Amino acid sequence: MPTGAYRVVLGEPGPWARDALDHLHTYHAAHQPELILAATRRRAEEERRERELRENPPRPPDNIVRFIAPVDRPVNPAASAR
Numbered sequence: 001m002p003t004g005a006y007r008v009v010l011g012e013p014g015p016w017a018r019d020a021l022d023h024l025h026t027y028h029a030a031h032q033p034e035l036i037l038a039a040t041r042r043r044a045e046e047e048r049r050e051r052e053l054r055e056n057p058p059r060p061p062d063n064i065v066r067f068i069a070p071v072d073r074p075v076n077p078a079a080s081a082r
Contacts, residue, residue, distance in 0.1 A: 006021055028035060 006018070
């Protein structure tokens with residue numbers, strides 16, 4: 001049986017909520033070493049990604065400049081002379 005303690009902040013939880021928390025504590029107790037190892041690996045991978053990003057920051061995006069010709073003048077005078 002789990003040894004966790006619960007504090008209800010708002011309202012009264014139904015029996016399903018207490019059962020869910022009891023099952024969560026039971027699962028955690030049964031798989032604690034694996035869960036700790038997985039969390040440690042995730043933390044190490046996150047730190048590696050952050051370090052890699054600091055050492056190799058992404059290139060700033062290229063700036064695209066668009067020119068739109070005024071409506072009263074054609075863009076290509078040679079094409080409009082035809």
